[in-house]
Amino acid sequence: xxxxxxxxxxxxxxxxxxxxxxxxxxxxxxxxxxxxxxxxxxxxxxxxxxxxxxxxxxxxxxxxxxxxxxxxxxxxxxxxxxxxxxxxxxxxxxxxxxxxxxxxxxxxxxxxxxxxxxxxxxxxxxxxxxxxxxxxxxxxxxxxxxxxxxxxxxxxxxxxxxxxxxxxxxxxxxxxxxxxxxxxxxxxxxxxxxxxxxxxxxxxxxxxxxxxxxxxxxxxxxxxxxxxxxxxxxxxxxxxxxxxxxxxxxxxxxxxxxxxxxxxxxxxxxxxxxxxxxxxxxxxxxxxxxxxxxxxxxxxxxxxxxxxxxxxxxxxxxxxxxxxxxxxxxxxxxxxxxxxxx
Amino acid sequence: xxxxxxxxxxxxxxxxxxxxxxxxxxxxxxxxxxxxxxxxxxxxxxxxxxxxxxxxxxxxxxxxxxxxxxxxxxxxxxxxxxxxxxxxxxxxxxxxxxxxxxxxxxxxxxxxxxxxxxxxxxxxxxxxxxxxxxxxxxxxxxxxxxxxxxxxxxxxxxxxxxxxxxxxxxxxxxxxxxxxxxxxxxxxxxxxxxxxxxxxxxxxxxxxxxxxxxxxxxxxxxxxxxxxxxxxxxxxxxxxxxxxxxxxxxxxxxxxxxxxxxxxxxxxxxxxxxxxxxxxxxxxxxxxxxxxxxxxxxxxxxxxxxxxxxxxxxxxxxxxxxxxxxxxxxxxxxxxxxxxxx
Numbered sequence: 001x002x003x004x005x006x007x008x009x010x011x012x013x014x015x016x017x018x019x020x021x022x023x024x025x026x027x028x029x030x031x032x033x034x035x036x037x038x039x040x041x042x043x044x045x046x047x048x049x050x051x052x053x054x055x056x057x058x059x060x061x062x063x064x065x066x067x068x069x070x071x072x073x074x075x076x077x078x079x080x081x082x083x084x085x086x087x088x089x090x091x092x093x094x095x096x097x098x099x100x101x102x103x104x105x106x107x108x109x110x111x112x113x114x115x116x117x118x119x120x121x122x123x124x125x126x127x128x129x130x131x132x133x134x135x136x137x138x139x140x141x142x143x144x145x146x147x148x149x150x151x152x153x154x155x156x157x158x159x160x161x162x163x164x165x166x167x168x169x170x171x172x173x174x175x176x177x178x179x180x181x182x183x184x185x186x187x188x189x190x191x192x193x194x195x196x197x198x199x200x201x202x203x204x205x206x207x208x209x210x211x212x213x214x215x216x217x218x219x220x221x222x223x224x225x226x227x228x229x230x231x232x233x234x235x236x237x238x239x240x241x242x243x244x245x246x247x248x249x250x251x252x253x254x255x256x257x258x259x260x261x262x263x264x265x266x267x268x269x270x271x272x273x274x275x276x277x278x279x280x281x282x283x284x285x286x287x288x289x290x291x292x293x294x295x296x297x298x299x300x301x302x303x304x305x306x307x308x309x310x311x312x313x314x315x316x317x318x319x320x321x322x323x324x325x326x327x328x329x330x331x332x333x334x335x336x337x338x339x340x341x342x
Numbered sequence: 343x344x345x346x347x348x349x350x351x352x353x354x355x356x357x358x359x360x361x362x363x364x365x366x367x368x369x370x371x372x373x374x375x376x377x378x379x380x381x382x383x384x385x386x387x388x389x390x391x392x393x394x395x396x397x398x399x400x401x402x403x404x405x406x407x408x409x410x411x412x413x414x415x416x417x418x419x420x421x422x423x424x425x426x427x428x429x430x431x432x433x434x435x436x437x438x439x440x441x442x443x444x445x446x447x448x449x450x451x452x453x454x455x456x457x458x459x460x461x462x463x464x465x466x467x468x469x470x471x472x473x474x475x476x477x478x479x480x481x482x483x484x485x486x487x488x489x490x491x492x493x494x495x496x497x498x499x500x501x502x503x504x505x506x507x508x509x510x511x512x513x514x515x516x517x518x519x520x521x522x523x524x525x526x527x528x529x530x531x532x533x534x535x536x537x538x539x540x541x542x543x544x545x546x547x548x549x550x551x552x553x554x555x556x557x558x559x560x561x562x563x564x565x566x567x568x569x570x571x572x573x574x575x576x577x578x579x580x581x582x583x584x585x586x587x588x589x590x591x592x593x594x595x596x597x598x599x600x601x602x603x604x605x606x607x608x609x610x611x612x613x614x615x616x617x618x619x620x621x622x623x624x625x626x627x628x629x630x631x632x633x634x635x636x637x638x639x640x641x642x643x644x645x646x647x648x649x650x651x652x653x654x655x656x657x658x659x660x661x662x663x664x665x666x667x668x669x670x671x672x673x674x675x676x677x678x679x680x681x682x683x684x
Contacts, residue, residue: 154642167581238651241651249634250483251627284428286594306498
């Protein structure tokens with residue numbers, strides 16, 4: 001049954017990134033924004049984060065076409081206090097704002113012990129782990145929070161209010177890649193619901209409700225006016241609420257229910273905010289932090305936890321770097337079309 | 343069946359706090375430490391946090407008698423960096439270290455936008471919400487993490503490694519008490535397992551395993567060499583791991599599996615660390631934070647979430663302040679015995 005179109009091919013990271021950058025720029029971003037988003041999206045594809053890789057490209061293109069987001073926005077970074085950077089993404093994407101502020105953020109964390117970057121007026125349509133991993137590679141500890149669009153029901157509630165609201169964490173680990181997790185506070189990520197719907201698969205129970213607030217396993221019913229549930233019942237709901245407060249209220253960004261994109265058909269990127277907290281562990285009694293992380297990981301392995309957070313991504317990354325990034329011929333042709341190469 | 347002994351009586355907060363302070367001091371703490379722990383414990387009892395109220399007193403007494411904790415320790419507070427306070431609790435309780443550093447922590451948060459307090463060499467045997475709520479009453483946002491003792495199995499693992507590792511969060515809310523949650527990353531708090539065991543009740547499925555790593559609903563089997571599970575599967579496990587890193591590795595404190603109290607029979611207080619992060623929202627574009635919190639809460643109510651995090655405690659607090667704190671005559675007599683009043 002497998003046609004030639006579904007055959008896999010391989011592409012080098014630099015080639016995929018260049019192809020994606022051309023797509024972004026051709027559909028309305030500046031050269032600078034294109035390079036940042038392309039690197040981010042190619043990284044997700046390289047690491048096997050399928051729901052945040054090239055799967056997202058049509059959404060980016062459709063959003064840019066709708067005029068909902070400014071692909072040429074130049075973020076404005078304000079040094080608000082010794083440990084507090086405020087960034088206005090100017091209705092552009094969050095990643096260029098982070099790129100503009102990240103060196104200052106790391107510098108402030110090293111000078112003060114802890115510092116934060118509050119981004120508002122921003123769109124985040126990607127995985128969150130790429131935002132924190134680089135800090136851990138510099139020996140820093142990083143936490144990130146981003147809210148999205150109303151698609152998750154608060155615990156005990158009847159309609160969607162929260163976004164999928166992920167929390168990402170990265171910590172250096174001596175002699176190894178950093179320990180990194182990126183977890184949606186929803187029971188499932190929105191991208192994975194979209195993939196299940198596209199592939200015609202059912203979801204396990206407990207992930208979502210339909211438009212009447214009734215439990216459903218049908219991803220299409222969830223996407224068609226239904227909503228997701230939080231993970232872990234009331235605890236996940238409390239954490240999702242915290243993400244709304246940290247990523248939106250604290251930054252001056254929109255809550256997940258604040259914006260209305262009805263006048264921009266095709267818009268898919270949530271217009272919200274993002275908070276990053278970065279800590280320098282070298283200052284206090286925990287100065288041997290990376291060694292302690294390694295001690296903890298070894299104990300987790302000894303307790304029988306075979307796979308650590310981030311392991312699957314690093315494994316896929318190593319394979320992609322060795323063999324090239326796996327992509328179906330059909331997907332590659334679609335990207336080439338979007339890049340204007342056909 | 344109800345004997346006179348089980349009849350409820352009422353006690354004023356100040357009277358309960360004075361009674362508890364006398365118990366602490368009589369069993370080996372300094373006057374200063376006694377006052378701090380008594381206020382903390384009486385607050386939990388007042389707010390209906392049964393598993394962290396006077397239920398904990400025998401554990402405190404037994405721990406003090408064992409020589410495991412220094413009830414007279416004077417914490418050493420170090421101004422490590424503009425946003426970073428390091429506190430050595432000197433094998434004493436964590437709350438006196440927090441009390442010694444909290445004004446400086448709030449001051450640093452206001453000056454820098456964000457600041458943190460890393461406490462190590464400390465024992466925390468109480469609820470975590472009392473550590474964060476006061477900051478929110480000053481208009482600040484606070485996060486706290488504390489690890490405890492190995493009683494939780496990492497996801498996919500076979501034996502206990504993590505503590506119940508709670509995360510607490512407090513945010514100011516305009517015109518109302520702060521929004522506060524305090525959630526164990528275990529599926530259930532250890533104190534609640536102890537209460538269920540004492541009362542001979544069974545637990546719901548998914549909360550713990552027995553000494554052979556097999557699922558069990560028997561709280562006694564969990565306490566007798568068994569272990570708890572994390573809430574929310576691998577996501578709760580990732581958060582519990584993060585708490586180990588933030589509360590122990592970053593502070594220089596013990597991991598939950600690091601200490602061995604076998605040579606101190608009767609010891610019950612985990613000898614670990616605690617991290618507090620405090621943020622001043624007034625610095626950036628989110629300066630209207632308390633109003634935004636109120637907007638979010640109203641939307642949560644409109645979505646059908648009737649009870650907000652902290653509501654039950656505030657309701658019980660108001661009732662206790664009006665009528666006095668409910669306590670059984672038997673419990674009160676036990677406390678009076680411990681205070682040497684009989």
